[in-house]
Amino acid sequence: xxxxxxxxxxxxxxxxxxxxxxxxxxxxxxxxxxxxxxxxxxxxxxxxxxxxxxxxxxxxxxxxxxxxxxxxxxxxxxxxxxxxxxxxxxxxxxxxxxxxxxxxxxxxxxxxxxxxxxxxxxxxxxxxxxxxxxxxxxxxxxxxxxxxxxxxxxxxxxxxxxxxxxxxxxxxxxxxxxxxxxxxxxxxxxxxxxxxxxxxxxxxxxxxxxxxxxxxxxxxxxxxxxxxxxxxxxxxxxxxxxxxxxxxxxxxxxxxxxxxxxxxxxxxxxxxxxxxxxxxxxxxxxxxxxxxxxxxxxxxxxxxxxxxxxxxxxxxxxxxxxxxxxxxxxxxxxxxxxxx
Amino acid sequence: xxxxxxxxxxxxxxxxxxxxxxxxxxxxxxxxxxxxxxxxxxxxxxxxxxxxxxxxxxxxxxxxxxxxxxxxxxxxxxxxxxxxxxxxxxxxxxxxxxxxxxxxxxxxxxxxxxxxxxxxxxxxxxxxxxxxxxxxxxxxxxxxxxxxxxxxxxxxxxxxxxxxxxxxxxxxxxxxxxxxxxxxxxxxxxxxxxxxxxxxxxxxxxxxxxxxxxxxxxxxxxxxxxxxxxxxxxxxxxxxxxxxxxxxxxxxxxxxxxxxxxxxxxxxxxxxxxxxxxxxxxxxxxxxxxxxxxxxxxxxxxxxxxxxxxxxxxxxxxxxxxxxxxxxxxxxxxxxxxxx
Numbered sequence: 001x002x003x004x005x006x007x008x009x010x011x012x013x014x015x016x017x018x019x020x021x022x023x024x025x026x027x028x029x030x031x032x033x034x035x036x037x038x039x040x041x042x043x044x045x046x047x048x049x050x051x052x053x054x055x056x057x058x059x060x061x062x063x064x065x066x067x068x069x070x071x072x073x074x075x076x077x078x079x080x081x082x083x084x085x086x087x088x089x090x091x092x093x094x095x096x097x098x099x100x101x102x103x104x105x106x107x108x109x110x111x112x113x114x115x116x117x118x119x120x121x122x123x124x125x126x127x128x129x130x131x132x133x134x135x136x137x138x139x140x141x142x143x144x145x146x147x148x149x150x151x152x153x154x155x156x157x158x159x160x161x162x163x164x165x166x167x168x169x170x171x172x173x174x175x176x177x178x179x180x181x182x183x184x185x186x187x188x189x190x191x192x193x194x195x196x197x198x199x200x201x202x203x204x205x206x207x208x209x210x211x212x213x214x215x216x217x218x219x220x221x222x223x224x225x226x227x228x229x230x231x232x233x234x235x236x237x238x239x240x241x242x243x244x245x246x247x248x249x250x251x252x253x254x255x256x257x258x259x260x261x262x263x264x265x266x267x268x269x270x271x272x273x274x275x276x277x278x279x280x281x282x283x284x285x286x287x288x289x290x291x292x293x294x295x296x297x298x299x300x301x302x303x304x305x306x307x308x309x310x311x312x313x314x315x316x317x318x319x320x321x322x323x324x325x326x327x328x329x330x331x332x333x334x335x336x337x338x339x340x
Numbered sequence: 341x342x343x344x345x346x347x348x349x350x351x352x353x354x355x356x357x358x359x360x361x362x363x364x365x366x367x368x369x370x371x372x373x374x375x376x377x378x379x380x381x382x383x384x385x386x387x388x389x390x391x392x393x394x395x396x397x398x399x400x401x402x403x404x405x406x407x408x409x410x411x412x413x414x415x416x417x418x419x420x421x422x423x424x425x426x427x428x429x430x431x432x433x434x435x436x437x438x439x440x441x442x443x444x445x446x447x448x449x450x451x452x453x454x455x456x457x458x459x460x461x462x463x464x465x466x467x468x469x470x471x472x473x474x475x476x477x478x479x480x481x482x483x484x485x486x487x488x489x490x491x492x493x494x495x496x497x498x499x500x501x502x503x504x505x506x507x508x509x510x511x512x513x514x515x516x517x518x519x520x521x522x523x524x525x526x527x528x529x530x531x532x533x534x535x536x537x538x539x540x541x542x543x544x545x546x547x548x549x550x551x552x553x554x555x556x557x558x559x560x561x562x563x564x565x566x567x568x569x570x571x572x573x574x575x576x577x578x579x580x581x582x583x584x585x586x587x588x589x590x591x592x593x594x595x596x597x598x599x600x601x602x603x604x605x606x607x608x609x610x611x612x613x614x615x616x617x618x619x620x621x622x623x624x625x626x627x628x629x630x631x632x633x634x635x636x637x638x639x640x641x642x643x644x645x646x647x648x649x650x651x652x653x654x655x656x657x658x659x660x661x662x663x664x665x666x667x668x669x670x671x672x673x674x675x676x677x678x679x680x
Contacts, residue, residue, distance in 0.1 A: 219584060221588035222587075237581075248561035248621070253593065259617065274593060277593065
């Protein structure tokens with residue numbers, strides 16, 4: 001039998017805790033036999049919630065008590081330092097001590113990012129661990145790397161992002177020879193800000209990645225590249241604008257559909273088909289965002305995540321572990337410079 | 341009678357030239373009596389196209405012959421220098437010599453931006469002229485400033501953008517006391533890259549603008565601010581991602597609607613209402629993007645602009661002139677520092 005992959009799930013994190021994280025955990029261990037979930041958080045609360053599910057393999061869900069909760073509004077660095085018995089700190093410590101392989105949380109992004117770096121720690125050779133969510137494209141997904149909290153990256157960081165992102169897309173998401181592009185303000189080679197201009201030739205020379213050049217933001221949703229390399233400030237703008245334009249447009253479409261009797265009848269008829277199509281353009285369907293380059297895996301799910309996203313994030317962790325992504329990243333980032 | 345506002349329209353620029361620019365010009369002079377349009381480009385081509393419209397006030401459309409055309413792919417600086425007899429250079433020179441008040445083009449963005457700065461020239465006190473398109477929001481529009489070709493701005497540039505943008509939104513678009521926000525990767529005051537962190541306190545202290553703080557990209561389409569201040573690289577990403585997410589989402593919705601017989605029937609019923617609603621979320625409805633801070637007005641319309649956008653851009657120029665925007669900008673940027 002395959003070795004169990006041990007995933008800690010923060011039972012207290014996110015808008016829908018503890019209900020949805022626990023539901024996602026239960027569904028994961030019911031569906032697959034190679035997973036053990038450790039739920040961190042207030043034991044009594046978790047026990048009460050788990051009691052709703054009589055029918056699941058009880059030996060594969062464990063509770064580890066953590067009396068504190070880090071709120072989204074708390075300053076991350078301070079929260080991680082003070083709340084030693086929070087579900088996040090307790091969970092990350094288990095990954096650090098190798099009692100678990102991965103940690104999944106819908107809680108405070110800042111705390112998860114800071115905690116991941118401070119508690120779990122960077123892998124050897126990693127200059128800056130990027131947060132890399134999958135974003136929907138016309139016919140699939142792309143990895144947007146970096147959307148983390150540390151902005152103003154250096155060119156060498158972006159090159160590492162390209163390498164780590166390629167490994168992740170190839171071995172976790174399953175895209176063969178993923179196309180890597182750098183976000184730019186034009187397709188021509190003379191375009192770019194200082195960072196992009198400095199990074200472009202480094203990516204061009206970089207062995208072992210499939211660098212296809214610059215990508216304009218317009219072409220990201222169209223799916224022109226699989227690994228979208230950018231500095232975290234720009235990545236944050238892209239990620240959040242994706243959500244914002246999508247939400248506003250869908251709101252307007254709903255308004256339009258409700259504007260006359262004729263269109264209301266039409267809306268009833270198109271609704272099921274539309275819902276199905278829009279689901280493929282919904283980021284939450286694709287699990288969480290991994291924080292790459294750490295000594296273990298940390299995955300940040302949306303604050304509004306429901307069970308299916310938690311479950312998918314757990315599966316992501318299994319794939320990550322079984323595909324030895326951290327070993328592959330370490331090998332790739334620490335390989336000696338080629339002599340030619 | 342009010343003084344005629346003289347607007348040069350590049351009859352050769354854009355994907356739909358000469359048909360659409362000329363149609364837009366004809367419609368503008370037919371609808372309003374305070375406009376004179378000067379069409380620049382190949383005289384014979386323009387005359388032939390104009391001949392299709394027997395019924396318009398002929399004294400208010402003039403042709404100025406320009407034998408060359410700058411193509412979109414040409415390097416802008418070189419093109420402006422070499423093609424002295426292009427529709428863009430001839431048009432911009434008319435603004436420079438004050439033979440016209442404004443220039444509208446759907447041609448090469450780079451050439452229009454470079455030409456605007458090099459030929460028309462900056463107003464006194466303007467450090468960097470920003471390109472500022474209007475982008476659709478849930479219930480209106482916002483001014484995205486800067487989306488120009490010069491990236492890596494300094495804090496003082498962003499402060500000038502906030503001032504110029506406020507004047508434009510108030511007096512051209514008609515938004516009273518427009519809310520100014522700076523694009524940031526979080527709402528908290530400690531967030532930001534180096535540029536934003538340096539600019540934030542300057543905007544906070546700046547008199548005469550209604551600064552409301554940081555805006556996350558997610559909240560731009562929701563309409564949380566009227567003047568969206570950012571550095572041009574970020575502005576470019578926002579502008580193009582707006583287009584990209586919108587286009588991909590609408591494509592997916594159409595696919596969804598065509599996926600079953602039931603939904604096809606529904607699609608027929610919702611179509612008219614939907615079209616009307618989506619029109620309000622279409623950037624081209626809002627005329628062109630002004631290049632602010634020049635000694636005249638230069639407006640860049642979409643490469644794919646049709647007549648209605650050209651017409652709206654011409655009206656924008658009239659409003660700009662009649663509201664004395666350049667005088668207001670000059671006064672605002674050159675006022676002595678307040679002593680308190």
